[in-house]
Amino acid sequence: xxxxxxxxxxxxxxxxxxxxxxxxxxxxxxxxxxxxxxxxxxxxxxxxxxxxxxxxxxxxxxxxxxxxxxxxxxxxxxxxxxxxxxxxxxxxxxxxxxxxxxxxxxxxxxxxxxxxxxxxxxxxxxxxxxxxxxxxxxxxxxxxxxxxxxxxxxxxxxxxxxxxxxxxxxxxxxxxxxxxxxxxxxxxxxxxxxxxxxxxxxxxxxxxxxxxxxxxxxxxxxxxxxxxxxxxxxxxxxxxxxxxxxxxxxxxxxxxxxxxxxxxxxxxxxxxxxxxxxxxxxxxxxxxxxxxxxxxxxxxxxxxxxxxxxxxxxxxxxxxxxxxxxxxxxxxxxxxxxxxxxxxxxxxxxxxxxxxxxxxxxxxxxxxxxxxxxxxxxxxxxxxxxxxxxxxxxxxxxxxxxxxxxxxxxxxxxxxxxxxxxxxxxxxxxxxxxxxxxxxxxxxxxxxxxxxxxxxxxx
Amino acid sequence: xxxxxxxxxxxxxxxxxxxxxxxxxxxxxxxxxxxxxxxxxxxxxxxxxxxxxxxxxxxxxxxxxxxxxxxxxxxxxxxxxxxxxxxxxxxxxxxxxxxxxxxxxxxxxxxxxxxxxxxxxxxxxxxxxxxxxxxxxxxxxxxxxxxxxxxxxxxxxxxxxxxxxxxxxxxxxxxxxxxxxxxxxxxxxxxxxxxxxxxxxxxxxxxxxxxxxxxxxxxxxxxxxxxxxxxxxxxxxxxxxxxxxxxxxxxxxxxxxxxxxxxxxxxxxxxxxxxxxxxxxxxxxxxxxxxxxxxxxxxxxxxxxxxxxxxxxxxxxxxxxxxxxxxxxxxxxxxxxxxxxxxxxxxxxxxxxxxxxxxxxxxxxxxxxxxxxxxxxxxxxxxxxxxxxxxxxxxxxxxxxxxxxxxxxxxxxxxxxxxxxxxxxxxxxxxxxxxxxxxxxxxxxxxxxxxxxxxxxxx
Numbered sequence: 001x002x003x004x005x006x007x008x009x010x011x012x013x014x015x016x017x018x019x020x021x022x023x024x025x026x027x028x029x030x031x032x033x034x035x036x037x038x039x040x041x042x043x044x045x046x047x048x049x050x051x052x053x054x055x056x057x058x059x060x061x062x063x064x065x066x067x068x069x070x071x072x073x074x075x076x077x078x079x080x081x082x083x084x085x086x087x088x089x090x091x092x093x094x095x096x097x098x099x100x101x102x103x104x105x106x107x108x109x110x111x112x113x114x115x116x117x118x119x120x121x122x123x124x125x126x127x128x129x130x131x132x133x134x135x136x137x138x139x140x141x142x143x144x145x146x147x148x149x150x151x152x153x154x155x156x157x158x159x160x161x162x163x164x165x166x167x168x169x170x171x172x173x174x175x176x177x178x179x180x181x182x183x184x185x186x187x188x189x190x191x192x193x194x195x196x197x198x199x200x201x202x203x204x205x206x207x208x209x210x211x212x213x214x215x216x217x218x219x220x221x222x223x224x225x226x227x228x229x230x231x232x233x234x235x236x237x238x239x240x241x242x243x244x245x246x247x248x249x250x251x252x253x254x255x256x257x258x259x260x261x262x263x264x265x266x267x268x269x270x271x272x273x274x275x276x277x278x279x280x281x282x283x284x285x286x287x288x289x290x291x292x293x294x295x296x297x298x299x300x301x302x303x304x305x306x307x308x309x310x311x312x313x314x315x316x317x318x319x320x321x322x323x324x325x326x327x328x329x330x331x332x333x334x335x336x337x338x339x340x341x342x343x344x345x346x347x348x349x350x351x352x353x354x355x356x357x358x359x360x361x362x363x364x365x366x367x368x369x370x371x372x373x374x375x376x377x378x379x380x381x382x383x384x385x386x387x388x389x390x391x392x393x394x395x396x397x398x399x400x401x402x403x404x405x406x407x408x409x410x411x412x413x414x415x416x417x418x419x420x421x422x423x424x425x426x427x428x429x430x431x432x433x434x435x436x437x438x439x440x441x442x443x444x445x446x447x448x449x450x451x452x453x454x455x456x457x458x459x
Numbered sequence: 460x461x462x463x464x465x466x467x468x469x470x471x472x473x474x475x476x477x478x479x480x481x482x483x484x485x486x487x488x489x490x491x492x493x494x495x496x497x498x499x500x501x502x503x504x505x506x507x508x509x510x511x512x513x514x515x516x517x518x519x520x521x522x523x524x525x526x527x528x529x530x531x532x533x534x535x536x537x538x539x540x541x542x543x544x545x546x547x548x549x550x551x552x553x554x555x556x557x558x559x560x561x562x563x564x565x566x567x568x569x570x571x572x573x574x575x576x577x578x579x580x581x582x583x584x585x586x587x588x589x590x591x592x593x594x595x596x597x598x599x600x601x602x603x604x605x606x607x608x609x610x611x612x613x614x615x616x617x618x619x620x621x622x623x624x625x626x627x628x629x630x631x632x633x634x635x636x637x638x639x640x641x642x643x644x645x646x647x648x649x650x651x652x653x654x655x656x657x658x659x660x661x662x663x664x665x666x667x668x669x670x671x672x673x674x675x676x677x678x679x680x681x682x683x684x685x686x687x688x689x690x691x692x693x694x695x696x697x698x699x700x701x702x703x704x705x706x707x708x709x710x711x712x713x714x715x716x717x718x719x720x721x722x723x724x725x726x727x728x729x730x731x732x733x734x735x736x737x738x739x740x741x742x743x744x745x746x747x748x749x750x751x752x753x754x755x756x757x758x759x760x761x762x763x764x765x766x767x768x769x770x771x772x773x774x775x776x777x778x779x780x781x782x783x784x785x786x787x788x789x790x791x792x793x794x795x796x797x798x799x800x801x802x803x804x805x806x807x808x809x810x811x812x813x814x815x816x817x818x819x820x821x822x823x824x825x826x827x828x829x830x831x832x833x834x835x836x837x838x839x840x841x842x843x844x845x846x847x848x849x850x851x852x853x854x855x856x857x858x859x860x861x862x863x864x865x866x867x868x869x870x871x872x873x874x875x876x877x878x879x880x881x882x883x884x885x886x887x888x889x890x891x892x893x894x895x896x897x898x899x900x901x902x903x904x905x906x907x908x909x910x911x912x913x914x915x916x917x918x
Contacts, residue, residue, distance in 0.1 A: 213701030242672030444903035
């Protein structure tokens, strides 16, 4: 095949994989529902010029490109389509520069989120975005999905930490967007257009990221509620009071039970507990504990059975470990399918109640865990992967939950993206005019439909 | 004229102005250098449907539309072109909703920034963007220019406070972007594409804005330096120390002298003072004064002659009044022309030194005032408006300062925009590929070049 030969000539033979035993590892991400195809080849460029060569060769051959980071995504956005070239950015993993005096870093897309966090921490700095997969996902994937995490209630999502990008366009030209300064309004905000575009408009080969001062060690509060309504009321009260904790997570009863089973530990929630709230403040022990004292009072007023606040960093870390273990823990029951709806913060309890209804209707366990502070919930459906019937019911529950989220004034994706799993939901959310504008922009920047065709929406 | 009749039929006769004595008030904004033309008509729609009617009528007639808010802009972006319709949004000035529990507001574009601030403050909430003209500029103009202000060092620019928009497109259709939730990644970030697009892509008719808890009353520090290098070093030290003051402004000697003359007051800077830094913290008296104590030490280490910190709110307000008075105060010397370069925070002193060189070269007074905390400087050139020669030298100084800013790794506009005054600078900053992408997006969304043609860039 001429294209494969051309790619090998440009990248070297070891950077172009065609053996299906090997390429199958790059066919899909972590979302079991999303369709995926068989790639013609998987390429692992080591630099921007190699990416440009791949783009030009594929454009000339009319072969689509699916950009991919570590494959930790939960929307199928990085899933291969038949006959495509999967462009994997993990070998482009240099931290090019850390400029502590201007609080910025310049990185290649293959840098693992955790590696960047560690490197900037040595300079007393902080890169906030912390998706659950932060110990293996890459910055390139985070940029492409505009990833969130636990930090968002205080520090925003990925797009809020980006100053500029370098992007290889569909004709192989290199676009530089943004700047190295804190502010700048020269022209359209192309940086934020590419962030969250899920690999449909170009390949990001470099990013200039805004860093923050390293926060103080967090203090932690956990509150147990006998109803999800009470937990939701506590969240609303915290927002209304004008507090901005650095983290505010919720776990429902199913999540708590799974984690307790999996970690063989007691979270201290008690048998009647319907929901746990975990809050942190990173403003220093003194002001942080004062903030938590206010949150404690608001939780008690909302009906919390038990509230515990601690300045012990390791206790806080253990609680977060439990929170982060929910998805893995659910595997004690079967395979899981995690959803990603974000609702106005006042509607969280209604969303959880809706998930309980769906669970009863489809006859499957649904755990609700999520970022209560920003309303981004991850109802997670547990099913037997060997049962086609259970899989179909899981899929139905997945969609029913999206409809509930939209009905509550929410969005069908708070941080995972549309990808290949929620395409039909995009138009339901943004409407026909919004979809038309998407198509106009896609056609303007990628007239040959080279990048990730059919993902997010079809032309 | 058929178009004017059609507009009168749609909007009512009083909402369509054609008398040149009246329309001349809508010909230009506050930037004296920018070209402006004579409009065919000025329209003042009162609602989205009227905007749609105007857009459809103008599109059919092939008459361009220049959207305009209050006209406080400093780039000529809202300046009329010959034969256009100026679409003024000031009559669409309803605060549609304030949802305190979800910390958001829904507004029409004609709401004055200060009116919104006051309305949300009554709900214990805060809308951060505070451009200098906040007492008369409108939210629509703020959105179109992605306006900044004094708040940015801690709270970011306008785009950081927007959740969603409604925009009338070139064919009159209404696009709804974004959401009411804190997070959301369904599709491209169209919201942030329209923000800062300076009226070239559509007419914003509604915005959903993210609000923050009302901060504490600020504590204030002022430090006087005998050299701008020392002041710049103090700024760098504050950034490096990981501090995030809520405001950090710089005034050079020329600014200080002008304000002292104008306000007939002493700022206490002393005769040898080359620069003043004004800092505030809004984290409460106790932690704020602690933060200011650290800043005080850093300023002294950098060579400050005099440092004064106060928790007296009215003293802080007086200092800010002085800071905000600089441009008006410069009118004691002549007309002013304010520039808007943003440089990495470590390069501020070099920029000021560059402005001193330019001042000597062109033989005109240049005052430097700006947002030191984010590197966004407003070197302001004073000239005699009656002298063609001085005007030409002022224009040269304006451009020379932009070149210095770019050379220091900065941007030609931190918050004012490109408009009709910096068009040739856009390509110099973003390069030919960047400009090409701008044109592709413009053509995709506004194929007839209906909106603000020739502003920002030419097709």
